[in-house]
Amino acid sequence: MALTQSQRLVQVNGPLGANVLLLQSLEGSEELGRPFQYHLELTSEDASVKFDQLLGKPMGLALELYDGGERYFHGIVCACRQTVGTGQYAGYQVTLRPWLWLLSRTSDCRIFQNKTVPDIIKQVFRDLGFSDFEDSLSGSYREWEYCVQYRETSFDFVSRLMEQEGIYYYFRHEKARHVLVLADAYGAHSTVEGYASVPFFPPEQQMRERDHFYDWQLAREVQPGALALTDYDFQRPSASLEVRSSVSRSHSNAEYPLFDYPGEYVQSKDGEHYARTRIEAIHTRFERVQLRGRARGLGSGHLFKLSGYERADQNREYLVVGARYRIHQEPYETGFGDSSEQFTSELDCMDASQAFRPLPLTPLPIVRGPQTAMVVGPSGEEIWTDQYGRVKVHFYWDRHDQSDENSSCWMRVSQAWAGKNWGAIQLPRIGQEVIVSFLEGDPDRPIITGRVYNAEQTVPYDLPANATQSGVKSRSSKEGTPANFNEIRMEDKKGEEQLFIHAEKNQDIEVENDETHWVGHDRTKTIDNDETVHVKHDRTETVDNIETITIGVDRIEKVGNNESITIGVNRTESVGSNEDITIGANRTENVGSNESITIGSNRTENVGSDESITIGNNRTENVGSNENITIGSNRTESVGSNEEISIGSNQSTSIGKNESRSVGQSRDSSIGKDDSLSVGKNFSLTAGDSITLTTGSASITMKKDGTITIRGKDITIDGSGAINVKASKNVVVKGQKILQN
Numbered sequence: 001m002a003l004t005q006s007q008r009l010v011q012v013n014g015p016l017g018a019n020v021l022l023l024q025s026l027e028g029s030e031e032l033g034r035p036f037q038y039h040l041e042l043t044s045e046d047a048s049v050k051f052d053q054l055l056g057k058p059m060g061l062a063l064e065l066y067d068g069g070e071r072y073f074h075g076i077v078c079a080c081r082q083t084v085g086t087g088q089y090a091g092y093q094v095t096l097r098p099w100l101w102l103l104s105r106t107s108d109c110r111i112f113q114n115k116t117v118p119d120i121i122k123q124v125f126r127d128l129g130f131s132d133f134e135d136s137l138s139g140s141y142r143e144w145e146y147c148v149q150y151r152e153t154s155f156d157f158v159s160r161l162m163e164q165e166g167i168y169y170y171f172r173h174e175k176a177r178h179v180l181v182l183a184d185a186y187g188a189h190s191t192v193e194g195y196a197s198v199p200f201f202p203p204e205q206q207m208r209e210r211d212h213f214y215d216w217q218l219a220r221e222v223q224p225g226a227l228a229l230t231d232y233d234f235q236r237p238s239a240s241l242e243v244r245s246s247v248s249r250s251h252s253n254a255e256y257p258l259f260d261y262p263g264e265y266v267q268s269k270d271g272e273h274y275a276r277t278r279i280e281a282i283h284t285r286f287e288r289v290q291l292r293g294r295a296r297g298l299g300s301g302h303l304f305k306l307s308g309y310e311r312a313d314q315n316r317e318y319l320v321v322g323a324r325y326r327i328h329q330e331p332y333e334t335g336f337g338d339s340s341e342q343f344t345s346e347l348d349c350m351d352a353s354q355a356f357r358p359l360p361l362t363p364l365p366i367v368r369g370p371q372t373a374m375v376v377g378p379s380g381e382e383i384w385t386d387q388y389g390r391v392k393v394h395f396y397w398d399r400h401d402q403s404d405e406n407s408s409c410w411m412r413v414s415q416a417w418a419g420k421n422w423g424a425i426q427l428p429r430i431g432q433e434v435i436v437s438f439l440e441g442d443p444d445r446p447i448i449t450g451r452v453y454n455a456e457q458t459v460p461y462d463l464p465a466n467a468t469q470s471g472v473k474s475r476s477s478k479e480g481t482p483a484n485f486n487e488i489r490m491e492d493k494k495g496e497e498q499l500f501i502h503a504e505k506n507q508d509i510e511v512e513n514d515e516t517h518w519v520g521h522d523r524t525k526t527i528d529n530d531e532t533v534h535v536k537h538d539r540t541e542t543v544d545n546i547e548t549i550t551i552g553v554d555r556i557e558k559v560g561n562n563e564s565i566t567i568g569v570n571r572t573e574s575v576g577s578n579e580d581i582t583i584g585a586n587r588t589e590n591v592g593s594n595e596s597i598t599i600g601s602n603r604t605e606n607v608g609s610d611e612s613i614t615i616g617n618n619r620t621e622n623v624g625s626n627e628n629i630t631i632g633s634n635r636t637e638s639v640g641s642n643e644e645i646s647i648g649s650n651q652s653t654s655i656g657k658n659e660s661r662s663v664g665q666s667r668d669s670s671i672g673k674d675d676s677l678s679v680g681k682n683f684s685l686t687a688g689d690s691i692t693l694t695t696g697s698a699s700i701t702m703k704k705d706g707t708i709t710i711r712g713k714d715i716t717i718d719g720s721g722a723i724n725v726k727a728s729k730n731v732v733v734k735g736q737k738i739l740q741n
């Protein structure tokens with residue numbers, strides 16, 4: 001007769017069909033926030049069941065309840081084994097686990113940004129192809145700017161996130177599937193029909209015809225009374241982020257606090273949530289009630305009320321946080337059975353009025369040392385940063401990003417010096433390789449601590465040929481080429497030492513006080529365009545030897561007040577074309593010895609007011625062609641000794657009004673040819689002793705005593721009018737003949 005399970009307490013619904021595998025026994029366990037596992041002992045007439053038809057396939061069990069209904073256990077066949085069997089039947093062992101357990105069989109390195117933990121969890125589920133889950137969360141959860149799954153299974157990843165946020169789960173089993181229910185509060189749980197209240201009967205009063213409990217144990221354990229957390233937010237470095245959450249208990253020694261850092265938050269309200277969640281998780285172990293009995297319909301995640309127990313305070317509502325089941329069915333062959341009860345369960349319960357939280361048991365992955373990564377940003381950009389000088393990177397283990405501005409969170413960059421609006425800064429640029437460390441080894445807390453070269457991002461100087469060179473060399477952005485850079489370079493090769501400074505465009509130097517330059521040998525300065533020097537106070541320039549200044553075109557020199565030029569020996573000033581000198585007030589020019597001025601062509605000298613020229617000894621002035629002197633008002637020329645003026649050709653002197661000349665001693669005027677004197681009105685000639693007019697052998701002499709002597713050969717007096725001769729004494733006329741008409 002073929003084996004059948006139609007009349008059995010538990011029936012198997014598996015991938016091989018009905019009545020192929022039949023349940024002999026089951027031992028299973030469930031716990032809030034943990035995957036269930038059911039170990040099945042199965043009997044079959046088929047001794048050659050192919051495991052590929054079982055492994056990874058769903059399998060369900062239907063447990064008959066006292067009222068005729070059914071309770072389901074459903075899972076994925078995660079392990080199977082064939083045993084020797086009993087009698088004529090083959091034996092198999094199968095382990096059922098939830099689909100969530102399959103996440104322990106896959107791992108990844110992956111970055112999530114700007115998502116809440118529930119969103120991350122559900123995305124992981126969906127990306128792996130799972131949809132049998134429900135969101136029964138009632139709390140609100142912060143958005144994580146940056147969350148990393150790092151070298152860990154997807155199961156460990158979602159588990160530790162749930163543990164941190166105070167989220168847990170349980171499974172609702174149906175005939176053909178099991179559904180993961182995300183929970184965080186009492187409202188995510190419910191009673192099971194027919195099991196809202198379950199009675200307690202002592203062992204001697206057990207009633208096999210109904211669900212009940214027959215064993216009860218209450219346990220309590222001392223727990224910490226409070227938990228304090230703190231953290232640091234670089235955007236608010238002076239802010240205190242310490243938070244504290246406590247649970248009051250009435251027993252002795254209940255007040256000891258826990259403290260931890262970092263709390264992994266930057267907002268105090270998030271820290272308060274984490275502190276409360278962790279202390280509540282610890283206190284889920286403060287009190288537990290363990291119940292053993294035959295309540296077939298109850299499992300982890302269910303609510304029920306205990307009734308009939310002798311301690312009235314224990315007849316209250318409980319939340320089942322864990323369950324263990326044992327099912328033994330009658331064997332198909334006699335002689336192989338035992339006297340065990342067909343169904344027993346042990347329920348681990350807590351007061352339903354207390355919050356349940358999962359303990360943080362899943363370890364956080366640790367990055368065991370620095371890594372390198374590539375700086376990234378938007379297409380078309382060369383530098384991508386924010387107000388804090390942070391950059392984004394692509395990790396070489398990240399298979400999911402696009403190597404752009406969305407690849408990571410903003411990461412702070414360690415600099416050589418960091419102060420309050422002072423220090424050193426150099427921003428890593430897109431494409432550069434950087435060294436990334438992780439605070440506390442936490443993959444969620446990266447910080448850039450260095451930069452390195454690689455085969456694409458090479459060193460600025462050819463090595464090893466230029467091993468003695470060191471310095472800083474930048475690149476113009478955007479679209480700079482190797483020819484566009486700023487640089488400070490030091491050459492330390494013996495005998496060729498050099499400090500090289502290159503500014504791609506402008507160089508601005510500000511010195512708040514003194515600046516001293518010392519050059520041991522020569523200095524050359526070349527300015528391709530203009531130079532402006534502004535000295536707001538005094539300027540002293542000393543040249544111990546020769547100074548040569550060459551000006552290619554014009555030179556304008558303005559002195560706001562006085563200018564004093566002292567030349568120890570000679571000075572030669574050569575003006576190739578024109579020279580204009582404008583003096584707003586006085587000018588004094590002292591020449592200790594000789595001054596020679598040579599003007600190749602014209603010279604115009606305009607004196608707006610007075611000009612005074614004093615020559616201590618001789619002055620020689622040679623004008624090769626014309627000299628034109630125009631004096632708008634007075635001119636005084638004083639020569640202490642001799643003055644000699646030699647004019648190669650003509651001299652023209654035009655005086656708008658009067659001319660006065662004073663000669664201290666003698667005056668000698670020699671005219672090579674004609675001399676013409678034209679006087680518009682009166683002409684007066686005065687001599688202290690005598691006046692003599694001489695031409696050839698003729699002369700007229702006038703002396704101061706009044707004597708006038710006219711000498712000559714022929715003397716003619718011709719008057720067109722009357723000629724009068726009058727004397728106060730005698731008139732003497734002598735001649736060979738005296739003729740009268």
